[in-house]
Structures are given as C-alpha cells and as structure tokens.
Amino acid sequence: MYLATLMLLGSGELGREFGIAAKRLGCRLIACDRYAGAPAMQIADASEVFAMLDGAALRAAVEKHKPDFIIPEIEAIDTATLAQLEGEGWRVVPSAKAVQLTMNRDGIRDFAARELGLVTSKYRFSESRDEAIAAAEEIGLPCVIKPVMSSSGKGQTVAKTAQDVGKAYGYAVANMRGDRPRVIVEEFVEFDSEITLLTIATKDGILFCPPIGHRQEAGDYRESWQPAGIPREALHSARHQSRKVVEALGGHGIFGVEFFVRGDQAIFSELSPRPHDTGMVTLISQAPNEFELHLRAILGLPIPSIELIGPSASAVILADRESDSFHYEGVEEALAVGAPGSPVDLRIFAKPNTLKNRRMGVTLARAESAESAVARAVAAAGRVRIRYDGK
Numbered sequence: 001m002y003l004a005t006l007m008l009l010g011s012g013e014l015g016r017e018f019g020i021a022a023k024r025l026g027c028r029l030i031a032c033d034r035y036a037g038a039p040a041m042q043i044a045d046a047s048e049v050f051a052m053l054d055g056a057a058l059r060a061a062v063e064k065h066k067p068d069f070i071i072p073e074i075e076a077i078d079t080a081t082l083a084q085l086e087g088e089g090w091r092v093v094p095s096a097k098a099v100q101l102t103m104n105r106d107g108i109r110d111f112a113a114r115e116l117g118l119v120t121s122k123y124r125f126s127e128s129r130d131e132a133i134a135a136a137e138e139i140g141l142p143c144v145i146k147p148v149m150s151s152s153g154k155g156q157t158v159a160k161t162a163q164d165v166g167k168a169y170g171y172a173v174a175n176m177r178g179d180r181p182r183v184i185v186e187e188f189v190e191f192d193s194e195i196t197l198l199t200i201a202t203k204d205g206i207l208f209c210p211p212i213g214h215r216q217e218a219g220d221y222r223e224s225w226q227p228a229g230i231p232r233e234a235l236h237s238a239r240h241q242s243r244k245v246v247e248a249l250g251g252h253g254i255f256g257v258e259f260f261v262r263g264d265q266a267i268f269s270e271l272s273p274r275p276h277d278t279g280m281v282t283l284i285s286q287a288p289n290e291f292e293l294h295l296r297a298i299l300g301l302p303i304p305s306i307e308l309i310g311p312s313a314s315a316v317i318l319a320d321r322e323s324d325s326f327h328y329e330g331v332e333e334a335l336a337v338g339a340p341g342s343p344v345d346l347r348i349f350a351k352p353n354t355l356k357n358r359r360m361g362v363t364l365a366r367a368e369s370a371e372s373a374v375a376r377a378v379a380a381a382g383r384v385r386i387r388y389d390g391k
C-alpha cells in the first residue's frame with residue numbers, strides 16, 4: 001500500500017516539510033519527538049513520544065513500526081543505539097557514522113580538520129573553566145565558546161575578555177544537550193558572509209544547490225536567502241570541501257554544509273546530515289526543495305535537475321516568552337506583502353507552546369533580487385504577531 005515506511009527522529013518544522021514531501025509520494029510516516037503535537041506529528045500516520053537520547057525507547061519504537069528508513073531530524077539522538085540498529089540491518093539516514101560524528105562538535109570538527117584537511121578556524125576543546133581560559137589564551141580573543149552538543153546557538157557565547165571565558169564555560173555547560181560537559185573554544189572568524197551549501201549525496205553522485213546566505217543572531221538564523229553572491233573561488237572551494245566531507249561520511253541524503261566566507265576563502269564551520277533550517281528558503285526558491293531532495297536521495301529516486309526559480313528569502317517568526325496559551329494575528333497583513341511577480345508565503349509550525357526565541361514560523365518571499373526578497377520576508381514576518389492570552 002505504501003511506497004516505504006519512514007521514521008523521523010525529531011519532528012519539528014523541518015520534519016514536517018519532509019513529511020509532507022514523503023506523504024505526497026505515498027510513504028507511511030512515523031513521527032517521534034519528546035513532546036506530543038510536534039509539527040511533523042500533525043501530518044504523520046503514527047507518532048511516538050520519547051526522548052531521542054533514550055536508547056531503549058528508540059529501539060522499541062523501531063521494532064514496533066519496522067521502518068524502511070530511520071531518519072534523524074535533530075542532533076541529539078542516542079547514536080550508540082543507532083549504530084547497533086544499523087549493524088542489525090536497519091537503515092539509518094544518511095549513515096550511523098554521519099549522525100554520530102555530526103551530533104558532537106568535537107567529532108565533526110576533528111574529522112573535518114585533521115582527517116580531511118578542510119579549512120577551519122583554530123579551535124580547542126575544554127572540560128573545565130580553567131581549561132577553557134587556557135584554550136582562549138592560546139587561540140586569542142575574541143573567541144566563540146559552545147557546548148560540544150547543542151544546536152541553534154544554545155549555550156553559545158562570544159567571549160571578549162578572560163572573565164567572559166569563565167562565565168561562557170558555565171553558560172555552555174548549563175545549556176548543553178546530553179551529559180558531556182565539554183566545550184569548543186573557537187577562534188572568532190571575521191567573515192564577510194556565511195553560507196549553507198546544500199549538498200546531496202545520491203546513488204548517482206554528488207549534487208549541489210545554489211549557495212544560501214544567512215544572517216545569524218545569538219547563534220540562530222534570522223533570515224536566509226538564495227542565491228548568495230559570493231566570490232567564484234570561495235564557492236569552488238566550498239563545493240570541493242563539501243564533496244570531500246559528505247563522501248567521507250557516507251550514505252545518501254541531503255547535507256547542510258556551513259561555511260564562513262572571507263575574501264576568496266571558504267572556512268568550514270559545521271554540517272547537518274539532514275535538511276538545514278536556513279534551507280527553508282528552498283520552499284519557495286527551488287524545485288525540488290531541500291526536503292524533496294532529501295527524500296529522493298534516501299529512496300534512490302532520480303534528481304534530473306535542481307532549478308532555481310528566482311532570488312528568494314526566508315525570515316523567522318520568534319516567540320518572546322514562555323507560554324502555552326497564545327494565538328496568532330496578522331496573517332492577512334503578512335500575506336498582503338506579496339505582489340504580482342513577488343510571491344510571499346507563510347508557514348506556522350503550530351508548536352504547542354512558546355519559549356523565548358523559539359522559532360514558531362517562517363515567511364518566504366521571492367523577488368527580483370535576494371535583497372528585496374529578504375526585505376519582503378522580513379516585512380511579512382514583522383506583521384505576524386504572537387498574542388499571549390491573558391497578558
């Protein structure tokens with residue numbers, strides 16, 4: 001009856017768009033996350049609620065639903081269980097090795113810099129406040145301190161003084177995921193811009209999407225746009241490095257490979273072996289979009305072309321406080337930002353509760369240039385208001 005059974009580990013906004021693509025192709029979707037009502041669960045055939053770091057619960061879900069593919073959607077997953085499941089013949093996307101290495105910044109950074117020789121910022125790992133201060137002295141200030149296990153900027157600080165470094169270590173450990181109090185201390189890169197290079201590993205070889213530019217605040221993305229105008233040499237180098245790391249990690253699927261661009265140089269930062277948040281712009285900018293590409297690569301289906309429809313952008317809609325009783329206003333005004341030739345679209349993720357800076361939705365816009373697409377996406381996002389009930 002179904003083309004394949006797919007199990008998502010993590011069921012946020014990226015999983016929901018992936019799930020929509022999968023449902024359109026007639027797949028059966030099992031959505032798993034730590035809370036009920038997660039975005040991808042809203043469209044799934046079945047769902048399971050458990051912590052993805054709980055190996056026993058993960059195995060039980062797999063044995064119950066017998067997916068053809070296990071598809072990680074978030075970083076923090078019990079990778080030891082994933083590796084065992086892969087060893088027993090279950091298929092993990094793109095591969096248990098890729099998920100294991102990229103879940104932790106220490107794994108992927110050492111692999112990229114030492115084993116593959118990619119260009120990265122200077123870095124050290126530290127497991128105490130004093131070690132972090134010593135590492136920052138070696139690397140120089142300012143430096144960036146992040147938990148080795150975290151995402152979307154959680155626990156991240158730019159430290160300008162030695163005193164900041166001590167505080168940043170405590171902050172990172174307090175905001176990490178998992179149970180290893182380890183941080184990366186990284187040279188602060190004075191970049192001209194940063195990009196995500198969506199790279200697809202298919203059964204027929206590697207494909208690239210046009211580069212996506214993005215702006216980050218507090219370690220999380222605010223706007224992304226495609227195509228990003230970067231020097232030809234930097235793009236060439238980014239492609240070369242992406243190919244190398246994606247081939248080394250193995251398996252089939254899409255990867256979001258992040259680079260800082262400085263002059264002609266592309267400096268590797270990190271990568272996600274799955275669709276990337278900044279890649280939500282592809283929902284309006286290209287066909288197939290990043291979710292459809294991931295699906296086709298996983299299922300071994302052909303990808304004859306990746307067409308850029310036109311310069312486009314996405315802008316995030318964030319909550320500003322914690323609440324479980326709220327509603328949305330301004331959707332009509334937001335969509336009215338669109339105009340002939342410059343479509344504007346919206347996704348509201350319908351997460352059941354808000355948190356300060358939690359991403360609740362995203363606007364999408366296409367226009368005559370990436371700059372004007374960003375302006376329209378930002379204008380539309382500004383018109384969507386989250387109203388907190390009772391306040």
Ligand SMILES: Nc1ncnc2c1ncn2[C@@H]1O[C@H](COP(=O)(O)OP(=O)(O)OP(=O)(O)O)[C@@H](O)[C@H]1O
Pocket residue numbers: 121144146150151152153154156186187188189190194216218219220221258269270277
């Ligand atoms: N060494 C650095 N120098 C300058 N800026 C940095 C550095 N490291 C991180 N940043 C800034 O912080 C952002 C988030 O960092 P990074 O991608 O490592 O974190 P993350 O928590 O994994 O984010 P996400 O999960 O959203 O990709 C970067 O995109 C960049 O803007």
Ligand SMILES: NCC(=O)N[C@@H]1O[C@H](COP(=O)([O-])[O-])[C@@H](O)[C@H]1O
Pocket residue numbers: 010011012013014015073074151152276277351358359
């Ligand atoms: N940078 C990674 C990223 O954007 N991941 C996306 O955010 C969701 C978690 O959101 P939440 O923290 O609001 O639950 C994840 O499930 C994924 O879709």
Ligand SMILES: [Mg+2]
Pocket residue numbers: 258270
């Ligand atoms: Mg990142």
